[in-house]
Amino acid sequence: MHEPFHLKYRPRNLSEVIGQETTVTTLQNAVNQKRIAPVYLFTGAKGTGKTSTARILAKMINCSAEKVPCNKCNSCISINNGNNLDVIEIDAASNSGVDAMREVIERTQFAPIGLWKVIIIDECHSLSHQAWQSLLKTTESPLKNVTFIFCTTEESKVLSTIKSRAQTFEFKLISEDKIASALVSIANEEQFDLDINTAKAIATAKSGHMRDSQTLLDQLYTLGKPITKDVIEEVCGIVNESTAYKILVYLGTANYQIVKIIVSSFIARGKSPHKILTAIVETCIKYITQAEHPIKQVWNNKELQQIVTTLTNKEHLTKGEFSDIWVQAILMEIARVELNERFLPICSLWKSENDALAWGKEQLPNHDIDAAWQNLERINGKKAPAWIYYIIREQIINLV
């Protein structure tokens, strides 16, 4: 059976825990000096190594090998397999009540079979008020050779009296570079090709979450095709910058029709309306901070900022029902429907159709100008503004 990467490559000793150097050093010293705290609190975002580290610590203090954990002795193996009687792991997300806690507390009253009883209370922010209260008494007067490890993504929900008794370790988000090299190591181990840049694209697609990145790698590997950025975008429904740029260009040059076609085709290919808006916002922010960019021929910084504001205010609409309609409606609000006054000077000089055509030929020398003019869709019944937008669009659409 194929074991998912995120389980197969769960860190089994402290040296395999990535990106948590301070925590790792402190815990290693505590074990070396036999200074084990009665209560630990591991906080930080999901998939940063809290549960893994809790299990590693449990193994380290219960292993009698010279270099702990050995991952070979009975104690280590049974902890790895989740059936060591001294190590009690509770998922508070599904056991949040006081009864489950009472049961745990009862079990701490017996001496450990091995060296230490370790109570890991995972997702402890879900515990009920009563459950916390019952733990309060137990953690008040530390029991010999018992340690509690609370893990949580929401530190603010931990009872402050427990917090003040606990040694707290904050698990940091792991950088995309570190995740990428961890993914490359997995690929080497599994003997398939993955270059570092593609690995980084996976980490980026999963916003720097280790577990999610490993799961995505697993999914991409299972697909059985070479792993490329295009495949990643396809699988994740990512809308890339060049698409967001195109949408912005069309929106700014009065071609809502084309935007509608592009957006519909994305939705048909499984990209979520929310991801489309997010990509546009992300791209706008990037362009605002760049002094020069082709987009500025169509949208100046103030206008880009306005787009960001509009999309940010309406973004929630694309998370619920009818999101495909909402995304169109929101983009329609941004779309320019008449000639921006910045472009007026261009056509104010034209006296006839020929002047417009001549200008077009000058701008786009290798273009079939006559055909374009024939097929032009008017704006508010007028050809001149439509022509200016058409020419500008053709000039810049493929620059990114």
Ligand SMILES: Nc1ncnc2c1ncn2[C@@H]1O[C@H](COP(=O)(O)OP(=O)(O)O)[C@@H](O)[C@H]1O
């Ligand atoms: N710091 C890390 N170093 C190495 N792998 C990690 C790290 N954090 C998470 N992982 C990977 O993600 C999986 C889940 O990690 P876990 O310890 O359960 O995270 P958490 O409890 O913080 O949500 C692990 O099995 C491992 O594959």
Ligand SMILES: [Mg+2]
């Ligand atoms: Mg966890």
Ligand SMILES: [Zn+2]
């Ligand atoms: Zn061992």
